[in-house]
Amino acid sequence: MPTRRHFVQLIGTSATSLSLAPLGVLAQGIDQVRILYGFPAGSSGDSVARRVGEKLAGTAYTRNAAVVENKPGASGRIALETLKTAPADGSVLAMAPVSAMANYPFIYPRLAYDPKDFAPVSIAAIAHHGLAVGPLVPASVKTVRDFLAWCKGNAAQAHYGSPGAGSTPHFLGALLGLNSGTELRHVPYRGSVPGVVDVVGGQIAAMVTTHGDFLQNHRAGKLRILGTSGPRRSPFVPEVPTFAEQGFPELTTEEWFGFYAPARTPADVVAAANAAITGALKDKAVQDGILAVGLIPHGSSIEEMVRWQRSEVEAWRPLIRKIGFTAES
Template sequence: MQHRRHFLHTFASAAALAAWAPLSALAQAVDQVKILYGFPAGSSGDSVARRVGEKLAGTGYSKNAAVVDNKPGAGGRIALEALKNSPADGTVLALAPVSAMSVYPYIYSKLAYDPKDFAPVSIGAIMHHGLAVGPAVPPTVKTLKDFLAWAKANPDQASYGSPGAGSMPHLLGALLGLRSKVDLKHVPYRGTVPGITDLVGGQIASTMNPSGDYLAYAKAGKLRVLATSGPQRSPYYPDVPTFIEQGFPDLVVEEWFGFYAPAKTPAATLAAANTAIVTALKDKVVTDSLAMVGLIPHGSTAEEMAKSQKAEFERWGPLVKQIGFTAES
């Protein structure tokens, strides 16, 4: 696929261009930035766009605070398609999950964008995913091993919900079923909220979602988080073991939201945007706000962002093939 052939060298080149922008080539601050976000307002990534966007005012990048333009649908692809066709002058950015670049090329045979259409600016925040069970599963199920044994003994009820087909939580659940040899039926939802609503209502046994979306329900005792996807335990669930601790080493995912610009955006403008975003992510108001939705602020250089995305792209190709999922399947 052309997306895959161009991916690695193009994205790395864009990162290098931003990293080596001459210091003398200073960008002029834009009047206002629009941040495109491909998911509904109120979702966890939306908090990153809004809190960072507020802090762009009065920086070397933007005179005013950013405006967030939510373009939900198609797993975030609509926002990236809009960014592709936006002016490359620093006035439009998009915030998107890394899976939109590293996984979608494998599962959508016809993407309306190519990774070479975008320049990396900075990672915004990291999220871990988690498997949770609700009242449809007996209270004696306290660990991942318990859940898999229950699911094997109750195949008619052995299901998991995700925010959508092709999402990272969907693929994590599919990998869990593949590695455990337990048939876990996938139920796609339109986002995390309806799936968790069904989970706490007892309509579905389990869900795989960004773990931050469970926080309020877990504290209220309405669901039980059995595993999280980070390389170490989540700071928000210190008592919950990771998948790797429970015998599933390839269910390790730190999915991040990253800021992108159109590919032909001047290097000095990309550098100014990076400085403003990284500075905003260190602001206590921003870090406290992201903590409320279970996100870990994480600014980066464009080069670091490109390197991380390249690694995810290379990793998920064979895994998606093993799972056997495409948008047409």
């Protein structure tokens, strides 16, 4: 698994092949843009969408701040299914994790969208994932190997949550169990927030998700992050060793959130959206807000997004086969 995933999309249609819109279509800018996000409000990804959306106002792309619409459920697929049928005029975007493009086509036989249904616009933020445990797990458990040993001795409680079936966190937990010979049962949630609540409340032993969603409770001592997925220690929790440091280099990965438009959106509209989004991501207040939730702001060209997504597809295809998971399994 690459240590710095250069993602993109199973997309066969690149931004350069999109048809050009009539000249002047953006002369006045779109009145209002909707940003669909397939997970609950309050999560770290939701914060990215909102902070970027606020800064789009007054650009050549749109006159007003964007409105974020949360559409949680189905591991984020509902938002993308909605985007697929949205007007292809730049008025509707979605922000999604790369797993929705790179993983889902291999695990959902009846996936209601194809990555080719979307035009990549820009990467928004890079995330590292973490494994955290709550009060259900004894305080003596301080490392990933401690947790695995505890799971083997407490099989009935050896569960871990993720923000959704087929997500990168789901597969990180599955690989951890598979490669260590430990039975870890997966519990999918409708996003990170309800899972973190259950970990803190002692309803479930552990959770794997974007580690930014753990930070507040980790710092308050309500849960403990045992490991992180980056190629080096997270600047947000430098005291926590990476999975690789603890003997699990196959769990080294960086994920990202990116903005998408419907595939038939004119190329100059996509370009205007890219310029507005990457401009917003250069704003210090936006950067500080994204860093505050444990994510790394990262705007990109359309071409970089396409390359990075393709890399994710190539990396995860064999791993998903190894795990043997499909939506029907």
